[in-house]
Amino acid sequence: MNTRVLTGITTTGTPHLGNYAGAIRPSIQASTRPDVDAFYFMADYHALIKCDEPARIARSRLEIAATWLAAGLDPERVTFYRQSDIPEIPELCWMLTCVTAKGLMNRAHAYKAAVDQNVARNVDEDDGVTMGLFSYPVLMAADILMFNANKVPVGRDQIQHLEMARDIAQRFNHLYGQGEDLFVLPEVQVDDDVATLPGLDGRKMSKSYDNTIPLFEGGSKAMRAAVMRIVTDSRGPGEPKDAESSHLFTLYRAFSSREQAATFKQALEDGLAWGEAKTQLCELLDAELGPMRERYADLISRPDRLEDILQAGAVKARKLSVPFIERLREAVGLCRSISVSAAAAPSTTKSKGKAARFVSFRDEGGKFRFRLIGADGVELLLSEPFDDPKAAGAAIKALQQPQALQSMAAQEGGMVSVRLDGRVVCQYAEEVAADVEAALASMGD
């Protein structure tokens, strides 16, 4: 079985070189492995928690989608979508919210950090804390559990969220699974080999430190300008430099082959000027990013095409989320298959009240079944599972023939078994036999 790998990026900013090397590039690489089913998405509902500027959110969604595609993500191979195009995610989020202990959320790092800051500032401890921030981990759990992901590659700061997702999944399984697991328990994947790039000042490259190197935005020029601002020591041209302690070298190494890195290191030790070293770094970056930059500009300039790709991704994702939410609705008691069919049942029956009816549906295992519902709305029988919907349809049809049960039904123990072509299609208790007969007879009227 393939491993389902899922990860999301919150759409509040413009991707920088650190995002590319630390998340996007390794994710795209992983997606090409034959044993991996990748689900990558833009967490734009999460973005609303951190940002209330519509224009910024809209722009960021566009930039992040274009970045993934320009960097080589194949949307045919990967399920690539926007969180907000999958309405089953917020629906699942609510189901999960109802089984999540508030105490668990009280322990979330992001929420606790906000409280600590408020305490330090001597204001109300929940000052500025929204319910979105407080229950952020539940929405993230919904993202992951909706698609039953096995592995979730994230940064270290997200490990706690994955633990919470597992907690919530276990609780839901226990409450509603009836011995069967509804959700797969996801595993966190923190890859220490993946480059964590240093920023201009040597600290981790991060928007919050204002030390980033832009990826595609602003083109080669903006990137060059940033590279020229990388902080180095004061050794002049000709003076030997310590490559290992220079973050310029760390950046170089994240994009070069081993041989290139060795040559570059030697050159620095032999006195290569910092200015020249920066030029070489730019050339190296341009070699990898140049072609992508062009694709990026092209994608950004045609948002309608990007939208088409995302809509196709949403369709692909919803092929899974729609039937799964149906199954979850059934598990929690919000079953739709009966109520929807009942609402849609024609009211043109000759009898006064509601009519008895068959309701077909797909069960948890993806098999086709039907129920016979009496005129009073009570379920009279549940069929055996069928692999083929046509076989289920044929059984319904056979049951509706006049006096069908006379030839098809046999009493066995306290049960009645109904057979079609030698195969048991359904069983029901003898006590309801009269009701079943009456219901079937009323349909034949």
Ligand code: TRP
């Ligand atoms: N919280 C993640 C971050 O800030 C983004 C995210 C949202 C996510 N939903 C997810 C990551 C589901 C992995 C899986 O980085």
